[in-house]
Amino acid sequence: MIVAETLAPRLSEDIIESRAPAHIKVNELAIYYGKKLAVNGISLSLHRGKITALIGPSGCGKTSFLTTLNQLSKLNNQVTVTGEIHFDGENLTQNNVDLLSLRRRVGMIFQKPNPFPLSIFKNLDIPLKEHGFKNRAERIEKIENALKAVGLWDEVKDRLNTSALSLSGGQQQRLCIARALVLEPEVLLMDEPCSALDPISSGIVEELISSLRDKYTVVIVTHNLAQAKRISDYTAFFWTQNGAGKLIEFNNTRQLFSGPKDERTAAYISGIKG
Amino acid sequence: MGALSFVCAALLCLILGFLLYESWSLVADGRWLSFFSQTGWYPLEGLFGMTPMIFASLVLTFGSLVIALPVGLACAIFLEFYAKGWVKKSFQSLLNLLAGIPSVVLGLWGLTELVPLIGQIKAPGTSVLAGAVVLSLMILPTLALTSYAALTSVDRSILAGAQALGLTQKTQILAIAVPAARSGIMSGVLLASARALGETMVVLMVAGNVVQMPSSLFAPVRALTANIALEMAYALGGHRASLYVSGLLLTIIVWILAYLASYLFNKGRTVSHD
Ligand SMILES: Nc1ncnc2c1ncn2[C@@H]1O[C@H](COP(=O)(O)OP(=O)(O)OP(=O)(O)O)[C@@H](O)[C@H]1O
Ligand SMILES: [Mg+2]
Numbered sequence: 001m002i003v004a005e006t007l008a009p010r011l012s013e014d015i016i017e018s019r020a021p022a023h024i025k026v027n028e029l030a031i032y033y034g035k036k037l038a039v040n041g042i043s044l045s046l047h048r049g050k051i052t053a054l055i056g057p058s059g060c061g062k063t064s065f066l067t068t069l070n071q072l073s074k075l076n077n078q079v080t081v082t083g084e085i086h087f088d089g090e091n092l093t094q095n096n097v098d099l100l101s102l103r104r105r106v107g108m109i110f111q112k113p114n115p116f117p118l119s120i121f122k123n124l125d126i127p128l129k130e131h132g133f134k135n136r137a138e139r140i141e142k143i144e145n146a147l148k149a150v151g152l153w154d155e156v157k158d159r160l161n162t163s164a165l166s167l168s169g170g171q172q173q174r175l176c177i178a179r180a181l182v183l184e185p186e187v188l189l190m191d192e193p194c195s196a197l198d199p200i201s202s203g204i205v206e207e208l209i210s211s212l213r214d215k216y217t218v219v220i221v222t223h224n225l226a227q228a229k230r231i232s233d234y235t236a237f238f239w240t241q242n243g244a245g246k247l248i249e250f251n252n253t254r255q256l257f258s259g260p261k262d263e264r265t266a267a268y269i270s271g272i273k274g
Numbered sequence: 275m276g277a278l279s280f281v282c283a284a285l286l287c288l289i290l291g292f293l294l295y296e297s298w299s300l301v302a303d304g305r306w307l308s309f310f311s312q313t314g315w316y317p318l319e320g321l322f323g324m325t326p327m328i329f330a331s332l333v334l335t336f337g338s339l340v341i342a343l344p345v346g347l348a349c350a351i352f353l354e355f356y357a358k359g360w361v362k363k364s365f366q367s368l369l370n371l372l373a374g375i376p377s378v379v380l381g382l383w384g385l386t387e388l389v390p391l392i393g394q395i396k397a398p399g400t401s402v403l404a405g406a407v408v409l410s411l412m413i414l415p416t417l418a419l420t421s422y423a424a425l426t427s428v429d430r431s432i433l434a435g436a437q438a439l440g441l442t443q444k445t446q447i448l449a450i451a452v453p454a455a456r457s458g459i460m461s462g463v464l465l466a467s468a469r470a471l472g473e474t475m476v477v478l479m480v481a482g483n484v485v486q487m488p489s490s491l492f493a494p495v496r497a498l499t500a501n502i503a504l505e506m507a508y509a510l511g512g513h514r515a516s517l518y519v520s521g522l523l524l525t526i527i528v529w530i531l532a533y534l535a536s537y538l539f540n541k542g543r544t545v546s547h548d
Contacts, residue, residue, distance in 0.1 A: 103440030114435040
């Protein structure tokens with residue numbers, strides 16, 4: 001009896017794990033800027049339909065890791081990546097990946113909202129056109145759905161042709177999320193999506209991100225530990241060691257915050273370090 | 275600085291005052307209105323119909339823009355997105371060299387090379403087409419370099435967002451970067467128009483100097499500027515005053531264009547850095 005009781009919580013968590021299969025599997029990933037090692041030792045699974053938070057002090061390689069997942073790191077030709085990122089049977093660190101279709105399936109939201117300085121409508125229409133949606137009626141329907149999904153539709157439906165720059169910061173960020181969602185991606189990468197927003201907008205965007213659970217696999221970088229705790233299912237803790245970032249601990253969020261295994265994790269989440 | 279801008283302002287006022295003084299006899303009694311209503315330019319008989327020359331100036335300016343804008347934009351895109359290292363440097367110096375060629379030399383080239391070529395298609399060769407082509411060479415560097423500056427000042431994070439959506443390089447440039455840089459590009463277009471409109475030597479040498487409505491690309495025409503240069507030496511009385519009025523008109527138009535250009539340029543900067 002006693003044994004069964006102590007086993008119970010662990011069992012239920014194992015069941016959660018098995019229901020959420022790995023969507024992206026990262027194995028011994030290391031990232032270099034030129035010759036300088038920036039991050040290494042990253043092995044983790046990003047679970048389908050779950051929200052994974054990346055936390056850690058500044059400069060520990062969260063952004064660097066995030067941008068290897070959609071290969072945006074290739075923008076910088078100094079960057080080299082070793083190790084494996086398995087996404088649907090394909091290893092993204094190989095050279096023959098079709099970047100355009102990868103980025104359609106893996107959307108990204110940046111820290112600073114970066115809508116195109118064009119109309120609200122065009123912000124969503126251009127990506128759709130690019131990815132082969134020829135029928136205008138179909139595009140309009142998709143745009144409406146995406147704007148509804150981010151709760152922006154009622155605010156902008158009467159001014160779709162005005163500049164996206166006329167929106168507030170929080171609205172711009174939601175527009176950027178809609179712009180990613182309109183392509184119906186599987187994975188969403190978010191690099192501190194709330195940190196440039198005021199508290200109210202930040203709350204709205206956070207709620208929105210929470211609502212994406214189950215439909216999308218979300219990876220979110222955040223400096224806000226409370227936020228990571230609130231919205232994420234899994235948390236990865238990065239730390240700088242010998243001048244290079246390293247994944248120290250990866251676990252489901254509740255366990256990582258309630259019983260960190262590494263003392264650096266413990267110190268960081270209790271606010272002593274970092 | 276203060277003294278310098280005072281000197282500049284004083285000089286401008288002096289020029290304006292001089293133009294007004296010389297053209298006053300026609301402006302005061304309203305006879306200058308007949309410039310637009312009378313059909314013929316027979317200044318010795320008191321007929322001052324300038325409409326054909328005004329049209330000729332406008333058509334020449336517009337024609338040179340039609341030729342130079344696509345080419346200039348292509349140069350700017352090449353510089354910003356494709357050219358690297360020494361290719362980029364030498365291409366830029368090439369444009370600067372072109373900008374430095376005295377217009378009389380361009381006119382000479384037009385007269386000896388281009389005009390005979392056009393004359394083989396349709397005599398006499400000196401024509402709207404010849405004028406527009408040579409003018410376009412003259413304004414090309416302005417257009418290319420201002421468009422390049424406008425493209426450079428487009429926020430990089432916007433382009434990173436475009437890449438993250440899987441947009442092709444072509445879409446990034448044509449659908450996003452160029453529209454994002456539109457006010458800077460427009461300011462270049464206005465500057466170039468001001469330059470083309472005010473240019474005298476080139477149109478005097480290659481456009482034919484016949485006072486008539488520009489009825490075709492091959493028609494020889496006389497621009498307002500050329501008219502002043504051609505007739506000032508012997509003009510007297512009302513004739514002389516009418517030339518000053520046309521000079522005044524040109525000056526005001528060019529000033530307005532230049533003002534609009536700087537307004538748009540500053541607007542473009544605040545938008546893209548916001
Ligand atoms: N473009 C670059 N060139 C060279 N080194 C870089 C570049 N970008 C990042 N680095 C280095 O890589 C390491 C990780 O940087 P990264 O931006 O990924 O950290 P981060 O965890 O996202 O930090 P922050 O929380 O401040 O955003 C740092 O040491 C940084 O100096
Ligand atoms: Mg970062």
